[in-house]
Amino acid sequence: MLEVKVEKKLKSFKIEANFRVKEKEYVVVLGRSGAGKSMIAKVISGIERADRCKVILKGKDISNLPPEKRRISYLPQSNTLFPHMSILENLEFPLRIRKEKFDRRKVEEIAFQFNVKEILFKRPSEVSGGEVQRVALARAILSDPEVIILDEPLSSLDFLTKTKLIDFLKELKGKRTILHITHDPLEAERLADRVLYVERGKTFYFESWKDFVERARGELPQKIREFFPYRQQS
Numbered sequence: 001m002l003e004v005k006v007e008k009k010l011k012s013f014k015i016e017a018n019f020r021v022k023e024k025e026y027v028v029v030l031g032r033s034g035a036g037k038s039m040i041a042k043v044i045s046g047i048e049r050a051d052r053c054k055v056i057l058k059g060k061d062i063s064n065l066p067p068e069k070r071r072i073s074y075l076p077q078s079n080t081l082f083p084h085m086s087i088l089e090n091l092e093f094p095l096r097i098r099k100e101k102f103d104r105r106k107v108e109e110i111a112f113q114f115n116v117k118e119i120l121f122k123r124p125s126e127v128s129g130g131e132v133q134r135v136a137l138a139r140a141i142l143s144d145p146e147v148i149i150l151d152e153p154l155s156s157l158d159f160l161t162k163t164k165l166i167d168f169l170k171e172l173k174g175k176r177t178i179l180h181i182t183h184d185p186l187e188a189e190r191l192a193d194r195v196l197y198v199e200r201g202k203t204f205y206f207e208s209w210k211d212f213v214e215r216a217r218g219e220l221p222q223k224i225r226e227f228f229p230y231r232q233q234s
Contacts, residue, residue, distance in 0.1 A: 001025075001177060002147055003056040006043050008201075015039060015050070015201035021147070026173045028188040029181045030212075031198035032220050037181045038077075040198065041149045044179075045074035057146055073145035075136055077152040081124040087111075087135055088120040094143035107142065114138040115168075130161040134168065141176070149179045154187060166190050185224045188212070197221070 001023035008015040015036045021027050031037050042048035044055055046067035055063045055070075062070045081090045091107050111117040114134045119127050124135075133153055140148050153169075154162045169191055172178060180191060188195055188209055195212040197204045199220070206212035213225060 001058060002044075003054070004040075004044055005052070005054040006040055006050050007052040008039065008043065008048075008050040010036065010039070010201065013200040015043075017198075017201070017203045019196055019203050019205055021177060021179065024174055024177055026169075026178045026180065026191055026193045027196055028192035028194075029179055029196045029198060030185065030188045030192075031183065033183050035198045036201040037183075037198045038151050040203070041074060041151055041179065041181055044147075045072045045149055046070050047074065071144075071146040072149065073140040073143055073147070074149045075140055075151060075153060077155060079124065079132055080136055081132060081139075083124050086121050086123060087116060087127065090124070090135060091120075091139050091142060094139060110138050110142055128161070129157050130165055133157070133165060147177045147179065149181070151181045152183070153180070154182070154184070185228065189228065 002021040004017055004019055004021075006015055006017040013036070017040045029037050029041070039048060043050045043053055046065065053063050054061070057071065067074070081087075082093065085093070088107070088111075091111060095107075108117065111120055114137065116131060116135050116138060119131060124132055127135075137148075137150075137153075154165055157165065166187065169180070173191070173193065180187065182188065192209050195206040195209060197206060197212060197216055199218050204216065206216060212221070213228060
């Protein structure tokens with residue numbers, strides 16, 4: 001469904017990413033901070049340029065297309081909601097920008113599914129961090145992408161809010177093709193269909209969280225094995 005080959009020279013190492021993502025698969029891209037995870041995501045989405053790049057989406061080469069034509073929705077770590085707009089206006093924005101006719105009922109249906117219907121007429125500054133993340137994800141889905149890339153979507157949330165959002169994201173599994181970037185092994189353990197481990201720009205694919213824990217090599221995987229020993233026996 002999505003095929004990626006990326007090479008990009010950075011200051012301290014070179015990104016060499018080569019992987020495939022199946023349709024409606026939830027892939028967690030795991031690695032320590034500064035490993036190159038976000039740069040790979042930005043190249044896939046067209047925000048950053050690479051020295052060499054091949055991005056194939058459903059058999060079509062989109063490597064040279066601008067971001068808005070790639071059918072890939074990239075959600076950065078920072079809040080991307082427009083502060084001067086209401087939640088409803090934020091949700092409607094991707095539909096208006098494409099100058100498409102849209103049914104308000106569709107927006108309200110998505111708002112209900114994402115549990116944000118009660119805050120539609122509030123501004124982003126008036127809602128919680130968890131609600132902001134749910135709105136941003138709902139807006140991404142309304143833009144009708146083929147792939148959604150979540151770049152550290154839970155890193156700024158407290159633990160209780162994070163666990164609630166993890167449960168919420170579980171409900172998207174099998175419905176959307178998602179790349180979820182994180183440095184937190186808890187998110188990978190709870191959400192991943194497969195794990196793409198990134199170490200100094202190089203990518204290593206594992207068929208499951210259990211497969212990653214048992215076979216991955218490096219300082220981070222070793223530390224994870226120390227903290228998740230019971231997972232190896234399950």
